[in-house]
Amino acid sequence: MLDIDKLSLNIPDTKKPRVVIIGGGFGGINLAQKLECKDFQVVLLDRQNYHGFWPLLYQVATAGLEPDSIAEPLRKMFSSDEFEDFHFRLVKVTGVNPATKTVSTIIGELHYDYLVIATGTKSNYFGNEQVKKNAFPLKQIPHALNLRSQLLQCFEQATMTADPVLRQSLLTFVIVGGGPTGVETAGALAEMRKHILPNDYPGVDFTKMKIYLIEGMDRVLPPMSPESSAKTLKYLQDLDVIVKLNTLVESYDGYVATIKGGEQINAQTLVWAAGVQGALIDGLPAESVERGRILVNPFNQVLGFDDIFAIGDIAFMKTEKWPKGHPGVAQPAIQQGQLLAKNLKRLITNQKLEPFEYFDKGSLAIIGRNRAVADLPKNIHLGGFFAWLTWLFVHIMYLVGFRNKLVVLSNWIYKFFTYENGTRLIIRPFVRKGDRVKRQFINKYETE
Amino acid sequence: MLDIDKLSLNIPDTKKPRVVIIGGGFGGINLAQKLECKDFQVVLLDRQNYHGFWPLLYQVATAGLEPDSIAEPLRKMFSSDEFEDFHFRLVKVTGVNPATKTVSTIIGELHYDYLVIATGTKSNYFGNEQVKKNAFPLKQIPHALNLRSQLLQCFEQATMTADPVLRQSLLTFVIVGGGPTGVETAGALAEMRKHILPNDYPGVDFTKMKIYLIEGMDRVLPPMSPESSAKTLKYLQDLDVIVKLNTLVESYDGYVATIKGGEQINAQTLVWAAGVQGALIDGLPAESVERGRILVNPFNQVLGFDDIFAIGDIAFMKTEKWPKGHPGVAQPAIQQGQLLAKNLKRLITNQKLEPFEYFDKGSLAIIGRNRAVADLPKNIHLGGFFAWLTWLFVHIMYLVGFRNKLVVLSNWIYKFFTYENGTRLIIRPFVRKGDRVKRQFINKYETE
DSSP states (O other): OOOGGGBOOOOOOOSSOEEEEEOOSHHHHHHHHHSOTTTOEEEEEESSSEEEOGGGHHHHHTTSSOGGGSEEEHHHHTOSGGGTTEEEEEOOEEEEETTTTEEEETTEEEEOSEEEEOOOEEEOOTTOHHHHHHSEEOSSHHHHHHHHHHHHHHHHHHTTBOOHHHHHHHTEEEEEOOSHHHHHHHHHHHHHHHHTHHHHOTTSOGGGOEEEEEOSSSSSSTTSOHHHHHHHHHHHHHTTEEEEOSOOEEEEOSSEEEETTSOEEEOSEEEEOSOEEEOOOTTSOGGGEETTEEEBOTTOBBTTOSSEEEOGGGEEOOOSSOTTOSOSSHHHHHHHHHHHHHHHHHHHTTOOOOOOOOOOOOEEEEEETTEEEEEETTTEEEEHHHHHHHHHHHHHHHSSSHHHHHHHHHHHHHHHHHOOOSOOOOOOOOOOTTOHHHHOOTTOOOOO | OOOGGGBOOOOOOOSSOEEEEEOOSHHHHHHHHHSOTTTOEEEEEESSSEEEOGGGHHHHHTTSSOGGGSEEEHHHHTOSGGGTTEEEEEOOEEEEETTTTEEEETTEEEEOSEEEEOOOEEEOOTTOHHHHHHSEEOSSHHHHHHHHHHHHHHHHHHTTBOOHHHHHHHTEEEEEOOSHHHHHHHHHHHHHHHHTHHHHOTTSOGGGOEEEEEOSSSSSSTTSOHHHHHHHHHHHHHTTEEEEOSOOEEEEOSSEEEETTSOEEEOSEEEEOSOEEEOOOBTSOGGGEETTEEEBOTTOBBTTOSSEEEOGGGEEOOOSSOTTOSOSSHHHHHHHHHHHHHHHHHHHTTOOOOOOOOOOOOEEEEEETTEEEEEETTTEEEEHHHHHHHHHHHHHHHSSSHHHHHHHHHHHHHHHHHOOOSOOOOOOOOOOTTOHHHHOOTTOOOOO
16 A cells, blocks of 8 residues: 655656656657667656557457557667666656646656656547447556456357347458458457357357448548558458448447437447547647647747657648648657657757658558558559568568567467467456455556 | 356367366366367366466566466467367356255356366465455466566665665564475575565665564474475575464454564565465365365275365375375376376276375475575485486476476576576556446455
8 A cells, every 4th residue: 555645756867868758559669769868858647667569459359369469568668878877767747837847646746857648549439428338438458358258258148148139140240440440359259150159159149240430431451542541441351340431320229329320239339440530638728739739830839839749640730741641650750759769869969850751661450360451652552462571571570579479479379370469468447346456556557 | 258158168068978077277277188178078177378487486476487487378278279179268166055955156157077176276265364464375367467566666775765764664574384385485586586576676774674484383394394394494594584483363454463472573564475275165065174184095986975186285195104194296197187088088988996095295495596406216316516416307397388397497597697687667556446347256365
């Protein structure tokens, strides 16, 4: 039992300019890795003690990978000697005060010389509290573990009912949102239905299992090329995923999802992958924020400040080519983090800053075994097996940590040949009365 | 949201004698694997959907292994065609009624022809509710994950306080119980302190970290030979574990552990590995139970019944050689399960039953790198490197599942050469208001 009043951020004063980075995602870690500790003191604040490789999160949810193989402990990433003046603190930031140049946390304030906001996004329920309460989000590792348990538990319960209506609702999975997360989750679930579930649950008729993918726009994977969207739709339909385009979910009470227009779907499980919003921090002036993201100039400086930066998904950099900002994927965050490391060095040596220019390496999505789509530079669109190989290669390559690369690769090879998912344990959170967990105030996984 | 009334066990009637097994531990799975489905219908009931290899649980708690590599989904183990009349149900058994030959669960009753109780043990707090509330148990996978998060969180918090008393209490770990779990946890924690933690937490002075191992009897590993106990004590002391023998913990309020006699230890973390008791089921007559275990004859028949059996830790078979029953380890359970499969076949063919005779293969415990003890048959006692190799070999060999063997072995090899633990994520249960978890009534991880 912890006395909160006795905790403090406890950062030593090393007289170097202090860069405070909020968030250990793609932007934050790429910045921190490139910043040289001989020039700066680097403080990284995050509510989680690891950097997650979120493009593979859906595989944790669908029992394909263990959480530890898609995440790297932040301290491990920064434990070598070159990071001697790097300091990680597991703490939630509650606000920013540009006037005093401090960030506040529940255990005290911290002065910064340069502040970098790299908080990314959180789920967007568009104000629908009922959906928020009943849907399963898929943004963090505990979400993925919880969804994995839920899926498996639905199949267990489907073996334990003679009631056809309940059984159908246990076997119906509604995935809202046709972006990469939704598409990849639907595809993985469809592959499980084909290869694994009928063996594991001989008492269940899996021709009855229904997977809905619901998208508000007129195609799946709206940020990708129309060619890729069309291929993806075909792949999903080949896998018997019921894709509903131009369709909005109006309500979900835990039993019934109601579609705008009136159609109702009985489902015990609704996955919400329909949208994200910036994970904003209190204390920035309203004029720096637009559509839930922080307005930045080409140097990632927040509008109105020269010592506060925002990078990655939370940053809104309007350019001619990207009038709505850069796509919410890893690459812009990585590239902005790397450039900002250089620019901060330039800043303290009074050199001219270099403006950000996004180098679009393309985008990828996987739908199932041998089925993926890729939009590569120069308008090259791949599908099928080659896109699938590209997907596997790129994801292994960008995964942080040699051990993770090895583990994920072995898992995929094993799965390819055996058609088996390794990780089918139902591990629900351990909750008991007078819960010890509740006594921990830091890193408490609140809902978004 | 599930309507409980609409669930039922839903087991088909195949006219064969029905064997109902409660518990998928070592006893239950070995019995189920050997029972032939052409002779019997086999129904396995468990609150978890996996078989756990508990001798390695402490490695999950100390960030050495992922839970999925020490557990095998029960359905996967029984998915081949030979188990065509095998039925697994994820459900908690609430009682037994020998008069009607039924077991009851929250979703209905089930008739048995033969009932096998293989429920194992749960933590024993000897009636101390305060300790039960504040201590960390280590009996199930969620316990181990919770303890892993707790350990890492203590180090995180130790970097975030200037208060020396709080810091010391965050860096003090009290492990109660000098059996294998306690010894192995203490050893693993001491190895982490030596090789991993100083790198990860440069702000913490790990010479201040204290690991207590508290045992009520006059030696550690009381079930093993005095030679092994003495070696283990020395290994622990070499690793700077503070071992207190003949010592009882009287109270623990979450801050302070009070030892009988008055000594007080400030510690944020107290691990309870001090004892187990049988996981009894309601409905058996009082005279069939002694010291929390179920009295059985040499055929594992429960006292007073010829169609109810108990195997493994929950069974109390008094023999001349083992007047207090067999040791609470995997081997007696495995051997009893295997024999019972044969005896049930004999029973339905009116042959004479074979009495159980325990073949003691010896016992093992690991304390740290290159340090283990082994009591082998014929009074051979090994220590050091050879015992360590034996320990590794035996544990890999008995681990269920080819994939698990491979993953665990790779992890150990990786760790041996890099001195690195792979899995240092803090993943606390995801709790939110109106929690979805609480709506799930099956497989809710209650405290023991």
